[in-house]
Amino acid sequence: xxxxxxxxxxxxxxxxxxxxxxxxxxxxxxxxxxxxxxxxxxxxxxxxxxxxxxxxxxxxxxxxxxxxxxxxxxxxxxxxxxxxxxxxxxxxxxxxxxxxxxxxxxxxxxxxxxxxxxxxxxxxxxxxxxxxxxxxxxxxxxxxxxxxxxxxxxxxxxxxxxxxxxxxxxxxxxxxxxxxxxxxxxxxxxxxxxxxxxxxxxxxxxxxxxxxxxxxxxxxxxxxxxxxxxxx
Amino acid sequence: xxxxxxxxxxxxxxxxxxxxxxxxxxxxxxxxxxxxxxxxxxxxxxxxxxxxxxxxxxxxxxxxxxxxxxxxxxxxxxxxxxxxxxxxxxxxxxxxxxxxxxxxxxxxxxxxxxxxxxxxxxxxxxxxxxxxxxxxxxxxxxxxxxxxxxxxxxxxxxxxxxxxxxxxxxxxxxxxxxxxxxxxxxxxxxxxxxxxxxxxxxxxxxxxxxxxxxxxxxxxxxxxxxxxxxxxxxxxxxxxxxxxxxxxx
Numbered sequence: 001x002x003x004x005x006x007x008x009x010x011x012x013x014x015x016x017x018x019x020x021x022x023x024x025x026x027x028x029x030x031x032x033x034x035x036x037x038x039x040x041x042x043x044x045x046x047x048x049x050x051x052x053x054x055x056x057x058x059x060x061x062x063x064x065x066x067x068x069x070x071x072x073x074x075x076x077x078x079x080x081x082x083x084x085x086x087x088x089x090x091x092x093x094x095x096x097x098x099x100x101x102x103x104x105x106x107x108x109x110x111x112x113x114x115x116x117x118x119x120x121x122x123x124x125x126x127x128x129x130x131x132x133x134x135x136x137x138x139x140x141x142x143x144x145x146x147x148x149x150x151x152x153x154x155x156x157x158x159x160x161x162x163x164x165x166x167x168x169x170x171x172x173x174x175x176x177x178x179x180x181x182x183x184x185x186x187x188x189x190x191x192x193x194x195x196x197x198x199x200x201x202x203x204x205x206x207x208x209x210x211x212x213x214x215x216x217x218x219x220x221x222x223x224x225x226x227x228x229x230x231x232x
Numbered sequence: 233x234x235x236x237x238x239x240x241x242x243x244x245x246x247x248x249x250x251x252x253x254x255x256x257x258x259x260x261x262x263x264x265x266x267x268x269x270x271x272x273x274x275x276x277x278x279x280x281x282x283x284x285x286x287x288x289x290x291x292x293x294x295x296x297x298x299x300x301x302x303x304x305x306x307x308x309x310x311x312x313x314x315x316x317x318x319x320x321x322x323x324x325x326x327x328x329x330x331x332x333x334x335x336x337x338x339x340x341x342x343x344x345x346x347x348x349x350x351x352x353x354x355x356x357x358x359x360x361x362x363x364x365x366x367x368x369x370x371x372x373x374x375x376x377x378x379x380x381x382x383x384x385x386x387x388x389x390x391x392x393x394x395x396x397x398x399x400x401x402x403x404x405x406x407x408x409x410x411x412x413x414x415x416x417x418x419x420x421x422x423x424x425x426x427x428x429x430x431x432x433x434x435x436x437x438x439x440x441x442x443x444x445x446x447x448x449x450x451x452x453x454x455x456x457x458x459x460x461x462x463x464x465x466x467x468x469x470x471x472x473x474x475x476x477x478x479x480x481x
Contacts, residue, residue: 038257039328046331050338057342061349068353083280090276098269101260101321108259150395155403156416157396215322222313225276226306230283 022200038205045209049216052179056220059172063227066168070161075232077165080146085136086229089129090221096125097218100187100211107199107207115199119191122214126184133177141166172224179217186210258326268320272313279309 031037067074103118145153148170152163190210193199199207282305289295319325324332404412 042328043330043334046334050334053335053338054341057345060342061345064346064349065353068350083283087276087280091273094269094272094276097272097317097321098265101265102262105259105262105265108257145399152395153399154396155400155412157400160396163395212322215317218321219314219317222317223307223310226279226283226310230279231303231306232283 020197020200022198022203025198025203034202038208041205042208042212045212049212052213052216052220056172056175059168059175060223060227063168063172066161066164070159070164073159073161074165076157076159077162077169078228078230078232080141081137081169081229083229085132086225089132090225092125092129092132093218093221096122096129097215099125100214103190104204104207104211107194107204108201110201112194112197112200116191116194119187119194123184123187123191126180126187129180130177130184133173137173138170169228173228176217176220176224179220183210183214183217186213258323260320260323260326264320268316271316275309275313275316279306282306282309 025034027034027037031040099118099121103115103122106112106115106118141147145155146166147153147163148167149163152166154162157163187210190199190207193206283302286297286302289297318335324335400412
């Protein structure tokens with residue numbers, strides 16, 4: 001990753017100091033051309049995304065098992081969640097997915113100002129997602145005793161396995177939220193580098209990779225939302 | 233993919249090192265991106281409406297829509313949304329075939345995981361009769377104390393029974409039964425907040441004592457004969473409690 005982004009000429013040639021970083025970028029010497037480098041980097045990202053999908057499929061599989069074994073507890077647990085917060089977070093993530101796709105388009109067209117605006121909106125949407133999750137969902141539920149496994153402390157439970165429901169709820173949304181935090185770090189890095197002029201029509205590999213990662217985070221939430229909030 | 237054809241073969245440069253390698257990356261029109269966003273928002277509203285409709289129909293009109301309809305619709309809509317994200321936002325529609333292939337193989341693996349899990353769990357009913365005595369229903373927190381998973385909570389270490397019962401008993405011991413019942417109303421309301429649309433599902437779960445018509449009927453009977461008597465006693469407690477709970481509601 002580092003070599004992709006820092007593969008700049010050591011010093012700009014005399015007279016071209018004003019040329020933006022993305023124009024001075026040269027691909028690695030072991031590549032035939034910049035496109036081969038870009039395509040190879042993209043395959044690498046897709047391989048990583050494949051492992052991400054497999055990670056979350058473990059979560060989905062656990063959900064399916066619990067659902068088949070304890071349908072009443074999963075239904076009761078799901079009814080404790082408010083679809084409005086889940087739905088709002090879905091909208092927030094969908095918008096952020098759109099803005100990062102737009103940011104990549106902006107960079108491809110060298111619209112640096114709009115690329116910056118779209119990246120900032122993406123980052124703010126990610127932050128809004130986490131705030132909604134934490135303030136309106138995790139904290140109230142945890143303080144009511146709706147906790148996973150042996151931490152369960154909710155005296156008004158209706159079914160024996162509601163602690164199992166909270167286990168799969170916290171683990172699946174928690175791992176997803178961890179990915180949102182990771183995405184925020186990456187998007188912040190994009191904003192910083194974009195400010196330095198690192199991305200433009202002939203070089204935006206890093207943005208493409210982070211964009212794909214951010215879309216998979218959105219994709220996972222598209223499935224988590226109905227499974228946790230809607231299907232009962 | 234396509235740039236190989238754009239450049240003619242040059243014997244002096246067989247790998248195209250000196251050829252101009254720009255095959256032009258796809259720049260997705262903003263109209264398509266915006267259209268996909270709007271479609272995604274529409275499908276989000278549709279899936280929420282679909283789930284709310286099932287609850288509303290159950291409460292107001294007494295229509296019990298089978299549970300699988302809800303699952304199939306919600307997952308179908310999620311698949312359409314996921315497809316839109318993958319095809320347009322992630323540009324698989326325009327991308328090199330190798331990336332599409334990679335993603336499809338991954339989805340195939342996901343399908344394998346879930347399909348074989350479902351095959352296993354859903355076919356256990358076939359062997360219930362002779363296996364039921366060996367099955368111990370888990371997940372209710374019965375064993376947390378025994379296995380040192382009590383997280384420092386003395387009530388879990390010492391008490392027996394599933395964790396949700398112990399938590400409830402502790403609350404009643406501390407605040408009294410009147411307080412519990414009044415708060416229970418706050419938490420569960422008159423039924424408007426809490427869905428009972430799950431009644432449209434077939435009840436084949438392992439939650440002990442809830443439904444006498446499940447596949448696991450006879451679970452308790454076979455229990456003691458196969459040396460799991462230490463768990464059998466909790467089930468009796470739950471039977472009585474759940475019966476009370478159901479008659480109240």
